[in-house]
Amino acid sequence: MSYRNRLTRFMFPALMTLGIMASTGVSAQTSAPLTLKVYNADSQSFHVNAVVVSGKTEAVVIDSGFTRADALRVAAHVLDSGKQLKTIFISNADPDFYFGAEVLKGLFPEAQVLTTPAVRAKIQAKMAGKVAFWAPKMGANAPQQPIVPELLQGTRLMVDGEALEVRGTTGALAHRPYVWIPSIQTIAGNIAIFGNLHVWTADTQKPSERKAWLAQLDEIEALQPATVVPGHMAAGTALDMGAVRYTRDYLLRFDTEAAQAQSGADLIERMKKAYPQAGLGLALEIGAKVNKGEMPW
Template identity: 40%
Template sequence: MAPIPNVIEQPAGDHIPIAIAASATVEAIKASVDSKLAIWGLQLKEHGPQTLADIVMPESYDAATLTVDGEAIEIVDANGMPNRRYLWSPTLRAVFGGVLIFSGVHVWTADTKGAEQRAAWRSNLDAIAARAPDVVVPGHMATTAKPDASAIAHTKAWLAAFEQELPKAKDAAALIDAIKARYPDADMGIAIDIGAKVAKGEMAWGKP
């Protein structure tokens, strides 16, 4: 399925949930899961979920931190981006970026439709970079990508390229061609294929 924002697979206390997410994110997932299944079930076939019974629904978790092996991990809200968060480990100086950070692949923008939210995304990337992390774990990355700050730079540059090419492209096909020309070696082509159609109004994302 498409990236589901900010689902954290992490034990919490005596009860060990399979996945946790903020309450608002859980509600957003519940509201969109049927339409996402209708779209991605056809795309993924036997390689992905086909019915609601196949979906692992995260449990609500609204604390500002979680603890792993005795270490506190901060859950940081992304400013100006509903249902977007990342994890910060002060001890490891590590960022776990979720759907905010990509490396070596095209960036998923279908769920971030407006220019204002994409601008907020770039600002959040600046804030993450300002932490000077030693380790950066993207939500999606190429097999050759390094888990370091280059992922932040890649995501920000890709988003800037998307913003530059979007108004110049007459349609989604032209936008796809322009971005693929700028990033010929990037994996995850489905991200730009769908993202371009949504941005150019040729596809109503989230509807079957």
């Protein structure tokens, strides 16, 4: 698997400076109580993000990357920071969110690998099948002994006395929580938000699930975050509320086009026309067929 080194600089409010890296990055010094580094993987890892949240002496990783290589790149930034990694928090049961936890745990044995009850239940139910499917395709980059996270006690993680609140842990989408960091007004760890990609809709076919998804986006918007880290994003996506609006607009457009499309292929063409620059075409191809009843999921 090949990776390009990309470095994109973003300017944010004076509250904080945020270092973003695709494969490598530069630490940012800030007076904010916490700082972030976002590892944005390439298309081979579905453009998934992992986030390192650091304080003066401690760090937490939110999601671990898909491949062993992804996880090693995340680990490098923790090591370079000199901070103690306390927790590896897994926000979703899809492999690109937790396969890398094995590597991180091996390098940071004192760190806890934690998640919510609903996410843990999904991981336990799907892990064997996901490993069987992906391991032959990933080769040496596949996990050797994938980790089932332990249960997070309560709904908060702490970094040097600053709270990371795990929200969205109940209801129809309890298995898709997100992290709100009040001290730096940041949203992270959320599969519900996509940046300039086709949105993954195959897992939310029920109207109640789509309604809950839109409600969660409204809930996030009401927090007025200064920084929003999508679960998946194209390189160069701005880390702001634009990703929330993009995802909401995409979902509404998808439902409108799905109601009019005669087939999955028709729906794919309609969405490609509506979003000609969006990456992650696999999400559209599968989502369109699933939502038109042409593919079981």
